[in-house]
Amino acid sequence: MWKIIGFVVLVAVVGCDRANTARSLATPRLYVFEGGVLESDPTRYRLSEVEVQSVPLSIGAYLIVHPQGILLWDAGAVADGERISRSSGVEQRVLRADGQERIVSLGPPLDEQLRTSGYAPTDVTHLALSHYHWDHTANANAFAHATWLVRQVERDAMFHAEPRGASRPATYSALQKSRAVIITTEEHDVFGDGTVIIKHAPGHSEGHQVLYLKLAHTGGVVLSGDLYHYPEERTLGRLPTFEVSEEQTASSRRELDAFLMRTGAKLWIQHDLVGHRALRKAPEYYE
Numbered sequence: 304m305w306k307i308i309g310f311v312v313l314v315a316v317v318g319c320d321r322a323n324t325a326r327s328l329a330t331p332r333l334y335v336f337e338g339g340v341l342e343s344d345p346t347r348y349r350l351s352e353v354e355v356q357s358v359p360l361s362i363g364a365y366l367i368v369h370p371q372g373i374l375l376w377d378a379g380a381v382a383d384g385e386r387i388s389r390s391s392g393v394e395q396r397v398l399r400a401d402g403q404e405r406i407v408s409l410g411p412p413l414d415e416q417l418r419t420s421g422y423a424p425t426d427v428t429h430l431a432l433s434h435y436h437w438d439h440t441a442n443a444n445a446f447a448h449a450t451w452l453v454r455q456v457e458r459d460a461m462f463h464a465e466p467r468g469a470s471r472p473a474t475y476s477a478l479q480k481s482r483a484v485i486i487t488t489e490e491h492d493v494f495g496d497g498t499v500i501i502k503h504a505p506g507h508s509e510g511h512q513v514l515y516l517k518l519a520h521t522g523g524v525v526l527s528g529d530l531y532h533y534p535e536e537r538t539l540g541r542l543p544t545f546e547v548s549e550e551q552t553a554s555s556r557r558e559l560d561a562f563l564m565r566t567g568a569k570l571w572i573q574h575d576l577v578g579h580r581a582l583r584k585a586p587e588y589y590e
């Protein structure tokens with residue numbers, strides 16, 4: 304009995320510590336999680352194999368620990384609960400709503416990366432997805448307790464009676480009951496101090512968004528979502544073949560370029576395997 308009470312007290316104290324750690328920070332921290340490697344076909348992005356530095360794509364997820372809360376940005380391609388192995392490097396097939404199959408070489412489980420960084424899924428207070436495609440939503444249900452930051456058009460597409468081809472609705476079905484903040488402005492300042500801002504960047508999906516972080520030492524960083532996949536889309540001016548609106552994507556890219564010029568922020572392309580590999584991974588962090 305005392306052991307159980309002791310355990311409960313310990314869990315409560317550890318939970319409290321994490322909240323205190325976040326509150327005691329003067330500025331936000333960014334943890335980069337490894338989501339594995341995705342087999343890809345550059346022609347779906349109007350690129351050839353010889354034009355790209357790396358054919359496979361990276362998969363990232365990101366934790367932003369801010370004095371006012373903890374935000375998870377994107378939720379991976381394979382849910383921890385559906386992994387065929389806890390080991391990294393194992394290949395797992397994933398079936399999308401349209402019947403297409405994709406192959407992911409697994410990274411470490413997300414819960415393990417959170418834990419080694421000092422956090423539990425229940426510590427996450429806010430969830431935002433760049434968009435609802437399967438390779439960004441896998442673990443979303445584990446964060447249904449958090450406040451979900453989403454646009455109405457995106458939410459409508461996600462819960463449409465006919466699931467969108469690149470989605471896996473079962474991976475985010477629990478969000479239907481989440482407390483949601485419906486974003487209606489071009490920019491949404493998550494914690495109210497200008498350091499964590501969700502920016503509207505539609506085209507790849509109905510309500511696609513990118514995340515701007517103003518970090519004290521690292522400087523400005525924009526997490527791309529899927530505004531780009533390959534860096535060569537940017538340098539060679541190519542668009543994916545499966546946009547909801549190519550015009551909107553082109554316009555979102557122009558607007559983001561102007562923003563990057565104005566602020567001096569760096570663009571981190573989440574699917575850019577070479578760029579992603581060069582980043583420090585959790586439990587190390589950027590601040």
Ligand SMILES: [Zn+2]
Nearest residue numbers: 436438439529
């Ligand atoms: Zn993607």
